[in-house]
Amino acid sequence: MWRRLIGYGREHRGSAGRGRAEGGAAAERAPQQAGGAAPEQAKDTAAQAPDLRIDQRSIIYTGSITVRVKNVNDEAAKVTGIAAGAGGFIGGDxxxxxxxxxxxTITLRIPADKFSAVVDQIAGIGVEENRGINTQDVTEEVVDLDARIEVQKARVESGKRLLAEAKSLDDLVMLEREVASRESDLASLEAKKRRLSDLTSLSTITVILLGPNATVTDDGDDPAGFLGGLTNGWNALVASLGVLLTVLGALLPWIIALGLPAWAILHLLRRHRRRNTPVVAPAPEISTSTP
Structure with a gap:
């Protein structure tokens, strides 16, 4: 029995494309089982299942806005009120x-349908200096996750059915392990789906409020490729040399205080050894030639 389950798991532990194909096949069979609809109607229903219109797409909105104001604390309170009025909350302050x-610097989490309105309201509390808005379409990821979750749920249910039919202890142990693995994969997929749902339902806005005399530090983007690596390497070399010189500066007084006496002692010992070492005359050479 457990061999049949493992074979089923290997067959269905595939890509998201196969999951979507199985989900589409299930959608085609559903109308026939419910009311005996024609195959053409079932195909039309499966084709119309994913609604990918603009207003139905899953989009992650992120934005940042910099506004110069007269009083930062007062305007920060207004920003908090704008977020609360839109049904959002403060993610960081x-x-x-x-x-x-x-x-x-205030981070806001705002409902996606009120993203643009909130950004415009914040821009009106002072003098807008910078604005940046980014969007990421994750509709395909959401559809893919939905299909994989449905397939994984079916695999978990089939594993539980086989577990209930286990006849031996070996089958029971193997089936329990397989069901636990499938439930873990299902929980991981559902966690990813919740994360995407949170990002698409609540947009993130970073609000930077500057006082009248506050300066904006713009470090600029680091260059990419060879120049970026060269710049980073040079900065690392300069930083390492700075650390090395700092260590040498701290050790130099100790080197002078301890090194000079040690060198003088070693020099005197060498001279003393040279004076007390007897000079051995070389032995005379014995001629081996015959007269």
Whole structure:
């Protein structure tokens, strides 16, 4: 029995494309089982199953906006109110106070359908200096996950049915292990689906508020490719040399204080050994030639 289950698992532990094919086949069989619909109607139903219209697509919105304001704390309170009024919440709040140079970085999680309206409202609280909006279409990933989850649920149910029919202890142990593995894979897929659902339902907006005298530090993007590697390597070399010189500067006084006396002692010992070492005359050479 467990060999049949393992063979079934190997057959169905495939790619998402095969999962979508099985999901489509199940969608074609459903109308026939329910009301005996014609094959043509079943094909039309399967073809119309995924709704990929613009308003039905799964899109992740992320944005950032920089606004210069007169009073950072007061305008930060307004930003919080705008987020709450839109049904969102504060994901992060970091502030630095100063005399006219205060800054605040606030991360908002806003419902996707109110993303643009909230960005425009925040831009109106001061002088907008920078705005960036990014979108990522994850519709195919969502459809793929849905199909894989349905297939994995079917595999879990089939494993449980075979587990209930186990006749020997070996079959029971193997089936329990296989069912646990399938349930773990299903839980992983469902976690990915929840993560995507969170990102698509709630957009992320990073709001940067600047005081009247606050300066914006723009380091710029690091160059890519060979120039990027050369720049990073040079920076690493300079940093390493700085550390090395710092260590040498800390050790130099100790080297001078301990090294010079040690060198003087070694020099005197060598001279003393040279004076007390007897000079051995070389032995005379014995001629071996015959007269």
């Amino acid at each position: 970091e502030r630095h106070t100063g005399d006219g140079s205060s800054t605040a």
